[in-house]
Amino acid sequence: MLIGNFFDLEFKLLDKPLPCDAEACPCDENEVWPEGNSKEDTLVNLEDISIERKKNIIIDWDEERAKNALLNDNEYNSKKVVLNSSSKTIFIQASGPCNSNCAFCSRGSDYEIFNLEVHRRRFENKLYPFISKAERLIFTGSGEFLLLPEAEEILDFFDNGFPHVEKIFSTNGSPLTPRICEKIVNSESKYTIHISLHASNSTLHRVLTRTDNFHKIIGQLEYLLDLNRDTGNPEVFLIFVATTLNIEDLPDFVRLAHQLSVDGVICYYNYIYIPTQKYLSCFFKQELTNKMFNETKEIARRLNIKVDLPPRFGLKEYPNLGICREPWSQIMFTTQGHVLPCDASEDCHESLENKHFMDVWNGEYYQNLRRSLIEGKASCFKHCFRANPSSVNDFSSHVIHRGGRKDIDILWGDNF
Numbered sequence: 001m002l003i004g005n006f007f008d009l010e011f012k013l014l015d016k017p018l019p020c021d022a023e024a025c026p027c028d029e030n031e032v033w034p035e036g037n038s039k040e041d042t043l044v045n046l047e048d049i050s051i052e053r054k055k056n057i058i059i060d061w062d063e064e065r066a067k068n069a070l071l072n073d074n075e076y077n078s079k080k081v082v083l084n085s086s087s088k089t090i091f092i093q094a095s096g097p098c099n100s101n102c103a104f105c106s107r108g109s110d111y112e113i114f115n116l117e118v119h120r121r122r123f124e125n126k127l128y129p130f131i132s133k134a135e136r137l138i139f140t141g142s143g144e145f146l147l148l149p150e151a152e153e154i155l156d157f158f159d160n161g162f163p164h165v166e167k168i169f170s171t172n173g174s175p176l177t178p179r180i181c182e183k184i185v186n187s188e189s190k191y192t193i194h195i196s197l198h199a200s201n202s203t204l205h206r207v208l209t210r211t212d213n214f215h216k217i218i219g220q221l222e223y224l225l226d227l228n229r230d231t232g233n234p235e236v237f238l239i240f241v242a243t244t245l246n247i248e249d250l251p252d253f254v255r256l257a258h259q260l261s262v263d264g265v266i267c268y269y270n271y272i273y274i275p276t277q278k279y280l281s282c283f284f285k286q287e288l289t290n291k292m293f294n295e296t297k298e299i300a301r302r303l304n305i306k307v308d309l310p311p312r313f314g315l316k317e318y319p320n321l322g323i324c325r326e327p328w329s330q331i332m333f334t335t336q337g338h339v340l341p342c343d344a345s346e347d348c349h350e351s352l353e354n355k356h357f358m359d360v361w362n363g364e365y366y367q368n369l370r371r372s373l374i375e376g377k378a379s380c381f382k383h384c385f386r387a388n389p390s391s392v393n394d395f396s397s398h399v400i401h402r403g404g405r406k407d408i409d410i411l412w413g414d415n416f
């Protein structure tokens with residue numbers, strides 16, 4: 001029978017037990033890990049444990065996460081193809097309903113809305129122990145995560161279960177109500193929020209998103225930024241998907257970001273998911289795009305604000321970024337457990353449905369991808385301007401080929 005506390009505050013085993021007044025004794029796995037499961041199998045309800053115990057458990061998890069990250073760095077640096085470390089970043093698709101109609105949207109007509117109970121039933125045992133070892137958890141997917149009826153419950157659940165893991169999600173900003181802002185600012189977790197705004201003014205915002213809520217979003221954002229002033233949590237970045245419609249607005253967008261005092265601006269090129277989105281690609285306005293990027297860089301320097309831009313077109317030289325890091329450090333799961341190594345990757349047929357996490361992570365697809373990247377033969381690398389910036393000059397790099405679309409990278413240059 002357990003009669004005392006065998007651990008000191010550093011969670012080191014003591015020779016003699018201390019008198020135990022903890023609500024849940026750390027010696028008793030069944031109390032700490034409910035329903036008799038070990039930490040490897042289940043999520044812990046930290047809400048019901050004393051603050052001191054909770055602190056100790058989080059320190060323990062933090063150590064495990066740091067060890068995994070270090071091992072992952074070593075395995076990447078030594079070009080290992082089969083890894084003992086697990087992914088540092090885990091994306092879970094948590095699609096929600098959407099209240100916008102963005103011109104560059106990637107959403108198909110039938111996508112599964114995220115449901116926490118279903119997700120737990122499907123993946124709690126297989127996936128969640130690896131979330132605990134990751135550095136960050138990214139909620140991705142179509143639509144608005146925060147418009148899910150159970151959005152607050154989902155935030156609470158992951159915050160309570162993985163307070164040591166950074167959370168990142170994107171939103172168009174409209175569901176960022178004061179209540180949600182307060183919840184995030186007061187949570188245990190470190191958050192980063194990407195606000196998909198894309199325009200510095202309401203007229204252009206309306207053209208791009210077909211909504212009329214620019215001023216509401218800015219007001220809510222100001223409320224959030226006011227709340228996080230002292231702690232810096234969450235970090236907030238404004239997202240600008242650069243298209244032929246808004247590229248000239250980028251300098252003003254950076255001015256707006258500075259005025260709001262957000263942490264920075266991240267600019268992406270739009271990817272072409274369907275043929276009708278081709279006219280939006282900055283590939284067809286290369287000179288103008290370069291000019292706007294140069295201007296933006298200068299403004300960002302003057303205003304001292306962080307701006308992340310994609311590669312410019314037609315340069316004589318591009319940096320060599322080395323072997324793409326992503327298949328060593330991240331993995332994305334759809335709601336059904338299907339796997340993608342990154343958002344720009346080719347089709348991948350791995351799934352968590354009938355496999356364990358490490359069997360997917362070290363499965364044939366991942367081994368081949370890592371090996372081909374090391375050897376410089378990966379076909380995805382040829383058309384990936386994130387890993388291979390010079391490929392920005394190839395139209396195929398601006399197109400998502402997944403799903404077997406054969407007609408999608410016909411240039412259509414004549415239209416411009």
Ligand code: SF4
Nearest residue numbers: 324342380381384387
């Ligand atoms: S090279 Fe590009 S497409 Fe291929 S894995 Fe890396 S980021 Fe993804």
